[in-house]
Amino acid sequence: MSERFTGSFTQQEPIPEAGIEAALRVLRHGRLHRYNTTPGEAAEAALFEEEFAEFTGAKYCLAVASGGYALGCVLRALCIGPGDRVLTNAFTLAPVPGAIAAVGAVPVFVETTEGLTIDIDDLAGKAAGAKALLLSHMRGHICDMDRLMAVCDAAGLKVVEDCAHTMGAAWNGVPSGRHGIAGCYSTQTYKHMNSGEGGLIVSDDADLMARATILSGSYMLYDRHRAAPPAEAFERVKYVTPNVSGRMDNLRAAILRPQLADLPRQCARWNALYRVLEAGLAGTPGLRLIARPVAEAYVASSFQFLLPDWPAGKVRALLSRAAARGVELKWFGADEPTGFTSRHDSWRYAPSQNLPQTDRVLAGLIDMRLPLTFSEADIALIARILREEVSAVFQSDAEAADIPAAD
Numbered sequence: 075m076s077e078r079f080t081g082s083f084t085q086q087e088p089i090p091e092a093g094i095e096a097a098l099r100v101l102r103h104g105r106l107h108r109y110n111t112t113p114g115e116a117a118e119a120a121l122f123e124e125e126f127a128e129f130t131g132a133k134y135c136l137a138v139a140s141g142g143y144a145l146g147c148v149l150r151a152l153c154i155g156p157g158d159r160v161l162t163n164a165f166t167l168a169p170v171p172g173a174i175a176a177v178g179a180v181p182v183f184v185e186t187t188e189g190l191t192i193d194i195d196d197l198a199g200k201a202a203g204a205k206a207l208l209l210s211h212m213r214g215h216i217c218d219m220d221r222l223m224a225v226c227d228a229a230g231l232k233v234v235e236d237c238a239h240t241m242g243a244a245w246n247g248v249p250s251g252r253h254g255i256a257g258c259y260s261t262q263t264y265k266h267m268n269s270g271e272g273g274l275i276v277s278d279d280a281d282l283m284a285r286a287t288i289l290s291g292s293y294m295l296y297d298r299h300r301a302a303p304p305a306e307a308f309e310r311v312k313y314v315t316p317n318v319s320g321r322m323d324n325l326r327a328a329i330l331r332p333q334l335a336d337l338p339r340q341c342a343r344w345n346a347l348y349r350v351l352e353a354g355l356a357g358t359p360g361l362r363l364i365a366r367p368v369a370e371a372y373v374a375s376s377f378q379f380l381l382p383d384w385p386a387g388k389v390r391a392l393l394s395r396a397a398a399r400g401v402e403l404k405w406f407g408a409d410e411p412t413g414f415t416s417r418h419d420s421w422r423y424a425p426s427q428n429l430p431q432t433d434r435v436l437a438g439l440i441d442m443r444l445p446l447t448f449s450e451a452d453i454a455l456i457a458r459i460l461r462e463e464v465s466a467v468f469q470s471d472a473e474a475a476d477i478p479a480a481d
C-alpha cells in the first residue's frame with residue numbers, strides 16, 4: 075500500500091490566544107477606527123507600527139489595508155504616475171504588476187534566474203528610462219542585494235521592496251525591506267502574520283512616509299501616529315497629497331501585535347520544515363533543488379523545486395499523481411492562471427514582453443505551501459511521496475502526449 079498524506083495545505087494556525095484577547099478588548103470598547111482614541115490613548119494600530127518599525131530597524135512605519143495597497147501607496151508617494159516605466163520581476167504575484175498598473179505606470183518585466191530571483195544583468199540592460207524597481211522577493215528568494223543596489227544606485231533607480239514573502243528575512247544581515255527606499259509587507263492570511271488582510275510600509279524617508287500616511291487616509295490626524303515622521307514633513311505635503319483611504323484598523327493591529335512578538339520563533343519553525351523537505355528530496359532523479367546563498371537568511375513559508383526541461387505532459391502527470399496521494403502542488407508553467415498562480419503573459423494590461431529565460435524556468439517550476447499546521451513527520455511523509463512520484467514519472471517511457479492532463 076502506498077502512503078497517502080491527509081493534511082490541508084491551506085489550513086493556517088489559529089490566532090494566538092493573546093491576539094484573541096486583544097481583539098475582544100477592541101470589540102468591547104468599540105473604537106475600531108485607528109483615530110478613534112480617548113485622550114492620551116495609543117491606538118493598537120499606532121502601537122503595532124511602532125513595534126514593526128523597531129523589528130525592522132526602520133525610522134518610520136505605516137500600517138495599511140493590504141500588501142497590494144502598500145505597494146501602490148509607495149509608488150504614489152514616490153510621485154510615479156501615468157506613462158512612467160517601472161521595472162519589476164517577471165516571476166511574481168499579480169498584485170505587484172497590478173500596483174504599477176493602478177497608478178497608470180507601465181510594468182517592465184525583468185528576467186528570472188534559476189535561483190528564482192531577478193536577473194541583475196537583464197535589470198541593468200532595462201534600467202535606462204525607468205523610474206523605479208518594484209523588487210519582489212517572490213517566494214522568499216532574495217537576490218544579491220548588494221549587487222542589485224549598486225546597479226540601481228548607478229542607474230538612478232529607486233528600489234521599492236515587496237517583502238510579502240520575506241517578513242523576518244535578511245540579506246547579509248540587513249533585514250529584507252531595508253535595502254531600498256521603502257519596504258512593503260502583507261499580513262494577508264497566507265503570509266508570515268495573519269490578520270486576514272493587511273499591509274505595512276517601512277522607510278527612513280520622512281517626505282515619502284508623510285505622503286504615504288496622508289495618502290492612506292490620515293486626514294489631519296497624523297499626530298496620532300507613533301512611528302511617523304515629524305510634523306514638518308507633513309507641513310510640506312499636506313495640501314497637495316490626495317486621500318486614497320486604505321488604513322489598517324485597531325482590530326487587525328490587535329491580533330497582529332502578539333504575532334509579531336512570536337515571529338522569530340515561527341520563522342525558525344518554517345525553516346525547520348523546509349530543511350526536512352530539502353533533505354528528503356535531495357538527489358531525486360529529474361528534480362533540481364533551489365540553491366540558497368549563504369548571505370540569504372530566508373523564511374521558508376513555501377517550497378519550490380525545478381523539473382528542468384520536463385515536457386508539460388510529464389509535469390501534469392506528476393501533479394495529478396501527487397494530488398492522488400494528498401500532496402497539493404502548484405505549477406507556474408500552466409497555460410491558464412489558476413487560484414493564486416498566474417504568469418506574466420496573463421497580465422495583459424501590461425505590454426506583452428519577450429521573456430524566454432523566465433518562461434523556461436517557470437515551465438519547470440513547482441511550488442508548495444508549508445503551513446505551520448504541518449509537523450516535521452508530515453513533511454517527511456510528503457518528501458517520500460514526492461520522491462517516489464517524481465522518480466516514477468521521470469523514468470517512465472510514456473510519451474508526454476500520452477499522459478492525460480490533470481484537469
Ligand SMILES: *Cc1c(COP(=O)(O)O)cnc(C)c1O
Pocket residue numbers: 140141142143166167169170210211212213236238239260261262271272273
Ligand atoms: C500576497 C502578495 C502581495 C500582496 O498581498 P495582499 O494580498 O494585497 O496583501 C504582494 N506580493 C506578493 C509576492 C504576494 O505574494
